[in-house]
Amino acid sequence: MNQLSRRVPLVDGVAKLTGALRFTADLHIDGLLHGALVLSTHPHARVVRIDTAAALAIEGVHEVFWHGNTPSHHYNSSIWFSGQKALADEQMFPQIVRHVGDRVAAVVADTEEIARHAARLIEVDYLDLPAIFDPEVALGHAGLPLRDDDTPTFLNPVAGETFVYGDLEAGFAAADLIVETRVTTPRSHHCAVETHACIARPEPDGRILILSPCQSVFAVQAVVGQALGLAPEKIRVQKTPIGGSFGGKAEPILDPLCAFFALQLRRPVIIRFDRHETFTATRTRSSVTGWMRTGFGVDGRILARETYALVDIGAYCTGGNYLPSSMLQRLVRLYDVPAERYSGRAVYTNTVPAGAFRGYGSPQIHTIAEISLDIAARRMGMDPVALRQRNLVGPGAIEPWQGLDLGNARGRECLARGAEAFGWAGRYQKGVGRGRWRRGVGVASATHINGCYPGFHEETTASLRLLPNGRAELVCALHDLGCGADTTLSQIAAETLGLRACDIVIVPADTDTCPYDLGTRASRMTYICGEAIRRAGVALAKSIRAAAGLELNTPADDLCLEAGTVRCRDDAGITLTDLAARLDSRGVELPTATESYRAQANPGSYAAHFAEVEVDRLTGRVKVTDYVAAHDVGWAINPMLVEGQIHGGIQIGIGYALYEDVAIDRATGRMRGDSFSRYTLANAPEMPPIRVLLVEEGEPTGPFGAKAVGEIATIPVAAAVVNAVNNALGTELTELPLSPERVVAAIG
Amino acid sequence: MRISLEVNGQAAETEVSAVSRLSGFLRDVLGLTGVKEGCCEGECGACTVLLDGRPVNSCLVMTFQAAGCEVTTVEGLGRSSGLQDAFLQMGAVQCGYCTPGILMAVEGLLRDKSSPSEAEIRHALAGNICRCTGFEAIVQAVATHAAARQGSY
Numbered sequence: 055m056n057q058l059s060r061r062v063p064l065v066d067g068v069a070k071l072t073g074a075l076r077f078t079a080d081l082h083i084d085g086l087l088h089g090a091l092v093l094s095t096h097p098h099a100r101v102v103r104i105d106t107a108a109a110l111a112i113e114g115v116h117e118v119f120w121h122g123n124t125p126s127h128h129y130n131s132s133i134w135f136s137g138q139k140a141l142a143d144e145q146m147f148p149q150i151v152r153h154v155g156d157r158v159a160a161v162v163a164d165t166e167e168i169a170r171h172a173a174r175l176i177e178v179d180y181l182d183l184p185a186i187f188d189p190e191v192a193l194g195h196a197g198l199p200l201r202d203d204d205t206p207t208f209l210n211p212v213a214g215e216t217f218v219y220g221d222l223e224a225g226f227a228a229a230d231l232i233v234e235t236r237v238t239t240p241r242s243h244h245c246a247v248e249t250h251a252c253i254a255r256p257e258p259d260g261r262i263l264i265l266s267p268c269q270s271v272f273a274v275q276a277v278v279g280q281a282l283g284l285a286p287e288k289i290r291v292q293k294t295p296i297g298g299s300f301g302g303k304a305e306p307i308l309d310p311l312c313a314f315f316a317l318q319l320r321r322p323v324i325i326r327f328d329r330h331e332t333f334t335a336t337r338t339r340s341s342v343t344g345w346m347r348t349g350f351g352v353d354g355r356i357l358a359r360e361t362y363a364l365v366d367i368g369a370y371c372t373g374g375n376y377l378p379s380s381m382l383q384r385l386v387r388l389y390d391v392p393a394e395r396y397s398g399r400a401v402y403t404n405t406v407p408a409g410a411f412r413g414y415g416s417p418q419i420h421t422i423a424e425i426s427l428d429i430a431a432r433r434m435g436m437d438p439v440a441l442r443q444r445n446l447v448g449p450g451a452i453e454p455w456q457g458l459d460l461g462n463a464r465g466r467e468c469l470a471r472g473a474e475a476f477g478w479a480g481r482y483q484k485g486v487g488r489g490r491w492r493r494g495v496g497v498a499s500a501t502h503i504n505g506c507y508p509g510f511h512e513e514t515t516a517s518l519r520l521l522p523n524g525r526a527e528l529v530c531a532l533h534d535l536g537c538g539a540d541t542t543l544s545q546i547a548a549e550t551l552g553l554r555a556c557d558i559v560i561v562p563a564d565t566d567t568c569p570y571d572l573g574t575r576a577s578r579m580t581y582i583c584g585e586a587i588r589r590a591g592v593a594l595a596k597s598i599r600a601a602a603g604l605e606l607n608t609p610a611d612d613l614c615l616e617a618g619t620v621r622c623r624d625d626a627g628i629t630l631t632d633l634a635a636r637l638d639s640r641g642v643e644l645p646t647a648t649e650s651y652r653a654q655a656n657p658g659s660y661a662a663h664f665a666e667v668e669v670d671r672l673t674g675r676v677k678v679t680d681y682v683a684a685h686d687v688g689w690a691i692n693p694m695l696v697e698g699q700i701h702g703g704i705q706i707g708i709g710y711a712l713y714e715d716v717a718i719d720r721a722t723g724r725m726r727g728d729s730f731s732r733y734t735l736a737n738a739p740e741m742p743p744i745r746v747l748l749v750e751e752g753e754p755t756g757p758f759g760a761k762a763v764g765e766i767a768t769i770p771v772a773a774a775v776v777n778a779v780n781n782a783l784g785t786e787l788t789e790l791p792l793s794p795e796r797v798v799a800a801i802g
Numbered sequence: 803m804r805i806s807l808e809v810n811g812q813a814a815e816t817e818v819s820a821v822s823r824l825s826g827f828l829r830d831v832l833g834l835t836g837v838k839e840g841c842c843e844g845e846c847g848a849c850t851v852l853l854d855g856r857p858v859n860s861c862l863v864m865t866f867q868a869a870g871c872e873v874t875t876v877e878g879l880g881r882s883s884g885l886q887d888a889f890l891q892m893g894a895v896q897c898g899y900c901t902p903g904i905l906m907a908v909e910g911l912l913r914d915k916s917s918p919s920e921a922e923i924r925h926a927l928a929g930n931i932c933r934c935t936g937f938e939a940i941v942q943a944v945a946t947h948a949a950a951r952q953g954s955y
Contacts, residue, residue, distance in 0.1 A: 061891075061893070063890045063891055063893070064890065064895060064896075066898075067889075067890045067895050067898075068886070068890065069898075070895050070897075070898025070901050071876075071886035071889055071890060071895055071898070071901060071905065072836070072876065072877070072879075072881070072886065073834070073835070073836015073837075073875065073876035073877050073902045074836070075898055076835060077835075077838075077899065079835075079839075080829075080835035082833075244933070245931070245933050246897070246899070246933055247838070247840045247846055247848055247897075247899045247900045247931055247932070247933055248838070248840070248897070248899045249840065295898070296897060297838070297897050297898070297899025297900075298896075298897040298899055298933050298934060300933065328841075328842060329840065329841040329842065329843070329846075535897065536896045536897020536898065536899075536934055537896060537897075537934070538896065694892075694893040694939075695893065697893065697938075697939070698893045698896055698934070698935055698939060700936075701935055701936030701937075701938040701939060702896065702933070702934045702935050702936045703936075704936050705932075705933070705935075705936035705937070706933070729841065729843060729845070730840075730841045730843065730845030730846055730931065731843055731845050735931055735933075737927070737928055737929075737930070737931060737937070738923070738924040738925075738927035738928055738930070738932075738937040738940070738941065739921075739924045739925055739927075739928050741924070741936055741937045741938065743938070744936065744938045
């Protein structure tokens with residue numbers, strides 16, 4: 055074992071640290087034109103007139119685009135393959151705008167400055183329509199989401215999921231305590247430091263090339279094809295380096311516009327959103343209101359649980375129709391609940407659309423469930439760690455919804471080891487003091503998925519080939535979002551080939567050169583792509599050994615790959631560079647291997663987080679002062695990058711608990727948190743010192759035992775922090791984020 | 803108007819408009835795209851550069867205000883101090899978009915204070931948003947590097 059369990063630095067780290075890495079907005083492309091958008095200032099209105107004359111009169115303006123001169127095809131920006139059936143309700147420039155920030159028009163000009171100036175000169179007349187901002191009110195706007203001719207109605211609910219399991223009535227009848235809670239989670243924003251950007255360039259052969267910091271080049275191809283009415287083969291997409299995504303760049307937003315403008319003007323076009331546009335005109339996390347009723351036995355066992363979740367998905371469906379079932383899928387993986395009823399509804403409102411955001415429903419549902427569980431623990435006078443320990447699933451558990459085996463599920467170990475490291479036993483219940491400053495501690499458990507199995511397309515193809523310089527080239531549509539997936543996956547490939555991670559040359563994701571892949575989503579990179587790459591590596595190693603065996607006149611079984619060399623048992627051998635040269639000199643093709651891997655399982659990743667907070671009763675301000683995160687990752691391919699994922703997940707989670715909310719005004723539909731000066735994040739001074747514990751018990755179905763960590767890192771955080779605040783104050787705060795106003799109001 | 807300034811050790815004389823931001827000038831005119839723009843309102847710190855040795859948000863500096871000044875961007879930071887290597891080895895870089903600004907903020911801190919406390923490091927980074935790392939590895943890398951840098955003097 056050479057490359058595994060090692061703190062290998064990012065393979066692209068030096069380029070990032072020297073400023074040499076070119077992100078999309080940094081690229082130099084000859085003849086590049088710049089686009090700027092006009093966004094709706096009304097939450098729901100018919101665009102009755104657009105006067106473009108003043109804009110078109112500006113020197114350097116090439117064209118103004120609006121609903122009158124652009125395709126009106128309906129599309130869904132969350133699809134991930136061409137032809138996918140999905141509720142198509144979005145248009146490039148709708149005649150009826152559905153949220154503040156919806157797209158009204160765009161100017162394309164010689165420079166961004168000219169385009170933005172001209173965009174401000176466009177006059178738009180709106181005819182206001184009734185707007186709905188409250189998801190409970192939205193439920194009353196009821197009907198089928200599509201007419202017979204497939205036009206969207208924007209009636210609710212968009213989607214729903216109901217699940218009933220076990221004898222609910224008997225469970226509640228036997229309960230010693232029944233606890234009912236209502237928890238609300240906010241609309242939070244991804245806040246990747248790179249704003250949204252895209253470049254499209256018409257190619258000489260009539261195709262369009264799209265350069266996009268995306269999570270799946272194939273998803274971009276599919277969405278652009280649907281929006282423009284173009285065949286996918288007319289569209290080539292290449293992934294550019296990405297300055298953070300967290301799901302925010304999963305859905306192509308600018309790509310259809312750029313592609314259309316570039317084709318029309320026969321010039322390359324870039325659109326680069328500013329921060330305000332990235333807040334108001336991209337995606338957010340859906341907000342969820344959850345009602346939970348749970349019956350407990352006298353020993354703390356959950357006997358029955360009933361959940362109703364109302365999901366506000368905003369103005370367009372995107373992937374919001376999956377949220378009720380996604381939340382259910384995640385909910386049933388954590389505790390052994392003998393009787394369960396779940397009902398989830400997703401509704402449209404006239405607010406910015408929701409979309410993918412690290413965990414896809416999981417942070418919402420686990421925040422709701424873990425805060426509820428903690429309230430129950432306090433009401434029954436039971437230690438929250440003990441209550442969780444009594445109910446957590448263990449290895450080999452089968453979840454009741456899809457009947458999936460949860461694999462080597464080590465949530466109990468996370469809880470036990472985390473509690474010990476945190477010193478839980480000595481700290482819990484010492485929170486409630488007197489005076490202005492109160493300290494409290496909180497805990498939350500969580501689980502998440504590993505990939506999309508049993509959904510379709512949960513497979514990928516990886517190709518590895520020996521290069522003349524003795525290194526290996528990897529082709530597998532990979533989209534590193536900055537988390538270090540390229541490094542981790544290079545370590546996996548290198549491990550199988552006796553190379554170092556830096557010897558693996560990754561070909562950037564490109565629809566023309568890579569086989570289809572779902573992209574970076576659903577915590578599938580290490581678990582799914584990693585396994586495909588491991589298999590391709592094993593296969594390539596075998597063919598290298600066979601080729602070397604012929605060269606060395608040695609049985610291939612006597613050879614092994616080590617430190618860039620094919621070694622014999624007697625230690626003689628041949629370097630991969632020499633082997634490649636010898637094969638090449640004889641005109642023999644260099645060894646190559648391609649493996650497709652279709653997932654056979656979807657085990658759970660598990661975690662337990664522990665937070666200490668200090669609350670100022672006078673101002674209502676909360677500071678997280680200590681943090682322990684214990685994670686069941688199967689096996690850490692790169693512990694440093696695993697820790698990095700967990701640290702970053704905690705930052706997003708602390709914000710979710712305490713600060714982050716785009717705060718859509720219920721009277722006007724305007725977003726109040728629409729810039730970094732009005733949307734607060736946990737920065738360096740607000741972040742606590744963090745200790746990470748890795749539980750490495752191995753997942754038999756994962757590559758070298760590895761499981762996912764990317765999304766789960768943020769899932770338990772908010773509940774752990776809120777539970778700590780409730781412990782400190784003796785409150786039952788359930789409305790997130792815990793702003794100073796809410797904290798002060800709760801103290802009374 | 804015509805101004806002269808020094809950027810990464812090179813003298814530059816240039817015609818600038820009165821509304822040109824330093825971040826835009828560095829990126830678009832000089833091609834120093836290591837300077838990132840994340841908000842253009844001085845909140846995210848991605849555009850941080852050193853102006854006469856002090857870290858500033860270059861999006862909030864008009865280019866003419868830099869007349870006669872020395873500007874240092876990540877491209878001019880040099881790797882000899884080992885700061886970037888500390889970030890690399892300790893996992894303090896993930897997506898890399900905020901990294902140039904953070905490096906410049908740290909460089910500004912360390913020129914002012916050779917052995918900052920953890921609280922001082924966190925305070926110096928208060929104007930830089932990082933959405934990937936939770937700042938944990940960054941703070942550790944800065945502390946480790948500061949100790950090494952001091953030892954080498």
